[in-house]
Amino acid sequence: xxxxxxATGQGARARAETPMARFAAEFARSRTAMLGLLLMVLVxxxxxxxxxxxxxxxYDLAQLDILDGMLAPLAEGGSGATHWLGTDxxxxxxxxGILYGxxxxxxxxxxxxxxxxxxxLLVGLSAAYFGGWVDTVIMRIVDIQLSFPAILxxxxxxxxxxxxxDKVIIALxxxxxxxxxxxxxxxxxxxxxxxYIEAATCLALSHGRIVRRHLLPNCLPPLIVVATVQVAHxxxxxxTLSFLGVGVPVTQPSLGMLIASGYQYMLSGEYWISVFxxxxxxxxxxxxxxxxxxxxxxxxxxxSR
Amino acid sequence: xxxxxxxxxxxxxxxxxxxxxxxxxxAELRIGTSAEPSALDPHYxxxxxxxxxxxxxxxxxxxxxxxxxLKPELAESWRAVDDTTWEFKLRKGVKFSDGTPFDAQDFVYxxxxxxxxxxxxxxxxxxxxxxxxxxxxxxxxxxxxxxAPYPLLPVELSTFGIMSAEAAKGENVxxxxxxxxADSWPATAQFNDLSxxxxxxxYKFKQxxxxxxxxxxxxxxxxxxxxxxxAVTFRPITSDGPRVAALLAGDVDMIxxxxxxxxxxxxxxxxxxxxxxxxxxVIYVALGVQEKPPTIExxxxxxxxxxxxxREALSLAIDRDAIVKRIMLGVAEPASQLLPAGFFxxxxxxxxxxxxxxxxxLLAAAGYPNGFKLTLGTPNDRYINDEKVAQAVAQMFxxxxxxxxxxxxxxxxxxxxxxxxxxxxxxxxxxxxxGEMSSPxxxxxxGRDKDKGFGTTNYTSYANPAVDQPxxxxxxxxxxxxxxxxxxxxxxxxxxxYGILPLHYEVTSWATRKGLTYEARADQYTLAFDVTSK
Numbered sequence: 001x002x003x004x005x006x007a008t009g010q011g012a013r014a015r016a017e018t019p020m021a022r023f024a025a026e027f028a029r030s031r032t033a034m035l036g037l038l039l040m041v042l043v044x045x046x047x048x049x050x051x052x053x054x055x056x057x058x059y060d061l062a063q064l065d066i067l068d069g070m071l072a073p074l075a076e077g078g079s080g081a082t083h084w085l086g087t088d089x090x091x092x093x094x095x096x097g098i099l100y101g102x103x104x105x106x107x108x109x110x111x112x113x114x115x116x117x118x119x120x121l122l123v124g125l126s127a128a129y130f131g132g133w134v135d136t137v138i139m140r141i142v143d144i145q146l147s148f149p150a151i152l153x154x155x156x157x158x159x160x161x162x163x164x165x166d167k168v169i170i171a172l173x174x175x176x177x178x179x180x181x182x183x184x185x186x187x188x189x190x191x192x193x194x195x196y197i198e199a200a201t202c203l204a205l206s207h208g209r210i211v212r213r214h215l216l217p218n219c220l221p222p223l224i225v226v227a228t229v230q231v232a233h234x235x236x237x238x239x240t241l242s243f244l245g246v247g248v249p250v251t252q253p254s255l256g257m258l259i260a261s262g263y264q265y266m267l268s269g270e271y272w273i274s275v276f277x278x279x280x281x282x283x284x285x286x287x288x289x290x291x292x293x294x295x296x297x298x299x300x301x302x303x304s305r
Numbered sequence: 306x307x308x309x310x311x312x313x314x315x316x317x318x319x320x321x322x323x324x325x326x327x328x329x330x331x332a333e334l335r336i337g338t339s340a341e342p343s344a345l346d347p348h349y350x351x352x353x354x355x356x357x358x359x360x361x362x363x364x365x366x367x368x369x370x371x372x373x374x375l376k377p378e379l380a381e382s383w384r385a386v387d388d389t390t391w392e393f394k395l396r397k398g399v400k401f402s403d404g405t406p407f408d409a410q411d412f413v414y415x416x417x418x419x420x421x422x423x424x425x426x427x428x429x430x431x432x433x434x435x436x437x438x439x440x441x442x443x444x445x446x447x448x449x450x451x452x453a454p455y456p457l458l459p460v461e462l463s464t465f466g467i468m469s470a471e472a473a474k475g476e477n478v479x480x481x482x483x484x485x486x487a488d489s490w491p492a493t494a495q496f497n498d499l500s501x502x503x504x505x506x507x508y509k510f511k512q513x514x515x516x517x518x519x520x521x522x523x524x525x526x527x528x529x530x531x532x533x534x535x536a537v538t539f540r541p542i543t544s545d546g547p548r549v550a551a552l553l554a555g556d557v558d559m560i561x562x563x564x565x566x567x568x569x570x571x572x573x574x575x576x577x578x579x580x581x582x583x584x585x586x587v588i589y590v591a592l593g594v595q596e597k598p599p600t601i602e603x604x605x606x607x608x609x610x611x612x613x614x615x616r617e618a619l620s621l622a623i624d625r626d627a628i629v630k631r632i633m634l635g636v637a638e639p640a641s642q643l644l645p646a647g648f649f650x651x652x653x654x655x656x657x658x659x660x661x662x663x664x665x666x667l668l669a670a671a672g673y674p675n676g677f678k679l680t681l682g683t684p685n686d687r688y689i690n691d692e693k694v695a696q697a698v699a700q701m702f703x704x705x706x707x708x709x710x711x712x713x714x715x716x717x718x719x720x721x722x723x724x725x726x727x728x729x730x731x732x733x734x735x736x737x738x739x740g741e742m743s744s745p746x747x748x749x750x751x752g753r754d755k756d757k758g759f760g761t762t763n764y765t766s767y768a769n770p771a772v773d774q775p776x777x778x779x780x781x782x783x784x785x786x787x788x789x790x791x792x793x794x795x796x797x798x799x800x801x802x803y804g805i806l807p808l809h810y811e812v813t814s815w816a817t818r819k820g821l822t823y824e825a826r827a828d829q830y831t832l833a834f835d836v837t838s839k
Contacts, residue, residue: 061696061703066631089632090696163712245685250692250713251699261693264545268566 026298036290043284047102054096055081059252065091070265073272086272088261094272097258098280104254105284108165109235112172117227119173120180125219127181128188129211139185145178150237158246168247172234183226187219221299228292232285239281255281334534334821334833337548337560341541343426345513346496347466347504348419351427353736356464357830358539361521362402363466363504366393366412366447367459371826371835372647373585373740375459379407379467379505380447385783388454389437393447393462400526402509405471408444414470417478417485422493431758432461439480454781456788460739469503507532507834516541521833532834539833552577552816559817561831565636565689571816581636582825584813586736587643587745588688590623590681590698590806592616593729593765600680600712600729604673610729614671616803620657621664622705623698629809632693636814640807642796643735643745648827649785650742650792655800657807664705676706682728683711684719689811695732698808726764734811735762736829742792746776750799767805771798 027033046053056063068077068091076082077091085094127138145153157171191197192215200210239256241247248254253261255277262273342355347363349355368378380393399407416436419429435455440448451458470476473491495501502510507529508521521537540557542548545564549571552560563571563579571577593599598608609615625639638645641655668676679702683695692713699709709730714722723731737744752768753760759773772795779791799805813829823836 061700061709064700066627066697066700069631089693090700091631159718163714245692245713245715250685250696250711264564265566267546267549268570270566 023298027294030294030297033290033294036287036294039283039287040291043102043280043287044106046099047106050096050099050103054093054099055083056093056096058092058097058100061251067091070270070273072270085276086270088258088273089265090261092253094258094276097253098255098277101253101255101258101277102280102284104165104248104252105235105238105256105281108168108172108238108254109231112169112176112234112238113227113231115169115173116176116230117180117223119177120182121184121216121219121223123177124181124184125188125211125215128185128192129207129215135185138181142178142181145175146182150175151240154237154241155244155246158241163246163249165248165252168238168241171241172237175237176230176234179226179230180223183222184219187222188215191215191218225292225296225299228288228295232288232292235281235288236285255284332533332535333538334536334559334836335538335540335557336831336833337542337551337557338539338831339541339543339545339548339560339562341516341543342519344493344497345499345502345510345519346422346493347468348415348422348429349425349493349496351429351431351464351738353829356738357832358519359466360506360830360832361508361537361834362502362506362510362524363468364506365463365466366395367463369463369740369828371582371824373827375463378463379412380462383459386448388783389451391449391451391458393449395445395447396528397445399505399528401469401472401503401505402524402526403469403472403503404526405469407467407469407505409441409447410444410476411467411470412447413439413441413480414473414475414478415465415467417475417480417487418468418473418490419465420484421490424493429465431761432464434758435461436480437482454783456783456785457739457741457743457780460741464738466504466506468501472501472503508537511536533837534833537833549816552818555818558821559815559823559831559836561813561815561829562689563814563816565634565814568634568636568814568816576819577816578819578821579814579816580823580825581812581814582827583638583645583647584736584811584829585644585648585738585740585827586688586734586811586829587640587645588637588691588694588732588734588808588811589640589643589749590619590730590732590808591749591765592619592767592803592806593726595726595729595766598729599727600682602678604677608729609671609673609677612671613803614667615673616806618664618667618671618705619702619707620803620806621660621667622701622707623806623808624659624701625657625808626659628694628697632690632697633809636812637689637809638812640809642800642807643749643805644737644742645810648737648741650746650789650796652793652797655797657800661705668706673706676708678708678710679730680710680712680728682719682723682731683713684716684733685713687716687719688734691732691734694808698732723764726766728764731764732808738828740827742796743776743780746772746792746795746799747780750804751776765805769798769802769804771795771802772804 065078068087069089071077071083071087073086083093087093123138127135153175154171157174158167161167197214200214238247238254242254242256243260248257258277259274265273340354342358343350347359364378366380368376370376379396381396383391383393386392395409401407416433419433435451436449437452438450475487478485478487491501497513499510507524507527509524511522512520519539523532523535542551548560549563549567551557568579572579592610594611595608629637629639641657642652644651681695681699683691685692695711699711702709735745735749747759748762750767751759751773753763775791775795779788782788782791815823815825817823821836821838
């Protein structure tokens with residue numbers, strides 16, 4: 001794979017030894033992208049370490065007390081603990097809620113993207129490699145899928161499947177695979193006509209080997225970019241679904257659900273229930289997008305100077 | 306002309322601002338409602354928003370005042386001749402909005418038509434089933450016979466509106482217990498397109514655009530006191546925030562059900578007046594006592610809720626005061642039974658307390674020292690803060706060791722799943738349309754019995770002869786004092802058996818712009834003809 005990335009990135013500077021190092025150097029030249037990366041590391045890190053750093057387990061109902069409900073930021077709860085970001089109406093510590101909520105959001109975003117990517121790759125590569133009626137059938141299905149708004153498809157699916165993190169991941173995978181399928185097919189069609197595929201075919205290599213070892217690696221760079229942006233998209237979509245009350249269970253809130261449970265208090269002054277999870281969501285999505293944008297710039301030979 | 310010019314040049318935004326600046330202009334009342342009726346047909350759907358709109362146009366024989374006490378409406382007076390015979394004297398000189406006179410035949414036709422409504426999601430037949438025969442000795446006297454003593458007849462006759470027999474070409478239709486005969490019956494669509502929407506009420510329909518507005522204008526031939534406003538527009542604004550915003554912006558003059566977290570602020574707003582009343586609606590947690598519990602884990606398939614000690618433990622786990630104070634923000638009253646004080650059948654001796662220590666002891670004594678796992682179903686858009694209340698209850702159950710998950714879904718989904726008994730425990734509410742205790746007892750906790758109409762909303766398989774027997778007796782007792790004692794006996798039996806866990810009674814609120822007054826109603830209906838302006 002490393003060699004093939006080098007093949008597409010020939011226009012980029014050739015001073016560095018490995019393509020990966022060259023990519024890293026190129027990436028680091030943008031300060032905003034580095035800021036994005038830093039934020040992303042921070043967000044992912046705190047999500048991973050949530051059980052260790054959160055003052056409370058917000059998913060354990062026995063630790064919540066409604067008598068501690070709606071405390072303002074920095075207030076002290078009945079147990080003597082300080083709630084740095086306040087509490088929501090159920091007495092859930094907002095800081096803990098946000099850390100755990102981030103976990104859910106990232107889990108849903110990343111895993112649905114990985115599954116969607118895998119499915120999209122398989123379908124898109126088959127369409128491009130085999131062509132003909134296989135291509136026509138697959139791409140018409142993709143067209144139909146893409147003509148429905150993602151949120152609508154997800155809402156219908158969740159109405160049928162019910163609530164739960166696993167179900168949200170299924171729904172988001174379903175709405176995302178088509179993007180990848182289309183991107184992969186486009187790239188693969190171009191690559192398929194190149195000489196190295198012709199050479200491989202002349203060597204009488206099997207379909208599977210050509211697709212796996214030759215076609216696939218060369219289609220990856222644009223996909224990585226799409227996937228990064230799609231993670232952010234999936235997180236936003238999950239937040240929307242949970243905000244609408246069809247996503248995760250109420251006793252295990254994600255960021256979207258925390259925002260939803262707080263937004264009705266916005267007018268009455270308890271701003272913190274919605275605002276802090278909102279900021280967390282914003283930072284997460286902006287960070288991922290900054291990194292994704294920079295990766296696109298670096299990996300796209302047409303954009304490099 | 307000025308206005309027109311204004312609108313075309315500066316656009317709708319400024320026009321709306323101009324309208325808001327002079328709210329008293331004209332005698333039009335604009336009301337933002339939290340739900341929309343499913344049809345204008347008065348007999349299609351026994352649902353609160355439908356009934357609220359119906360009451361403006363179609364009057365009933367008997368009315369209910371703000372505290373749900375009966376008052377004369379189309380009937381001037383009534384009396385029980387004997388245990389199974391009632392005489393109603395009808396009001397004379399009443400006309401339908403199309404000018405035709407109202408008489409006994411209109412009532413007969415209405416009772417005949419109610420079972421004929423097609424695809425009714427919730428029929429009014431439960432209120433007409435008890436009628437055995439109707440005699441009309443003269444156009445303004447009704448003699449109604451019932452098969453058994455039926456003390457609730459006057460109350461139940463207040464639940465449905467009377468339509469014009471003449472307009473529906475039903476002047477010759479005769480009442481028959483087995484089903485009246487007519488060439489055809491009016492369709493619900495004929496009410497929605499207003500062709501048959503003819504009643505005797507203070508208003509008549511002018512326009513109905515589903516999802517957008519219902520416009521009423523005064524009925525010029527109305528028999529009673531003319532309402533203060535010549536025109537009324539109901540605008541369904543189902544989201545809480547926008548509904549409050551519409552009031553504050555002056556887009557509407559009055560809203561129903563302002564969200565409780567905004568009530569403090571609205572009360573402090575000098576441009577707004579708030580009126581509140583304790584409602585007839587109790588919010589409760591129902592516990593399923595089926596042999597095989599659908600949503601309980603960790604008990605080897607047994608249902609712990611069949612043990613009274615477990616039910617008592619769960620009741621003791623609930624801190625009702627904390628829920629009212631924290632989740633309902635004080636806009637509710639902790640419940641001890643199925644209707645608040647002041648309603649017929651309320652037993653003042655009943656009390657429900659909270660005691661975590663005792664709850665844990667009871668659980669241990671019942672053989673569940675480590676509790677079990679329970680899923681609590683709840684709607685998330687039906688009652689005030691329903692989902693949040695369910696979460697608080699789950700928190701309290703979990704604290705005594707019963708690990709509780711909340712399964713919240715939108716009302717349609719929730720009710721259809723509940724009706725299939727898919728929840729071992731669920732949170733719901735019940736408003737007593739009749740304003741007395743037999744309504745919740747009969748529907749929620751009485752053992753299921755189709756013939757008696759018992760347990761129509763009992764989705765827990767609960768059945769207790771100590772509840773059913775005095776209830777059945779009460780429903781056959783015409784004497785008010787005796788009936789109340791029997792109802793109290795029945796409600797005491799179910800509460801002391803923890804057959805149902807009442808949480809709180811909802812308080813209903815209305816917010817109007819300053820200068821308007823509305824007497825808050827226990828039945829939660831928003832009635833434009835009762836709105837007065839200073």
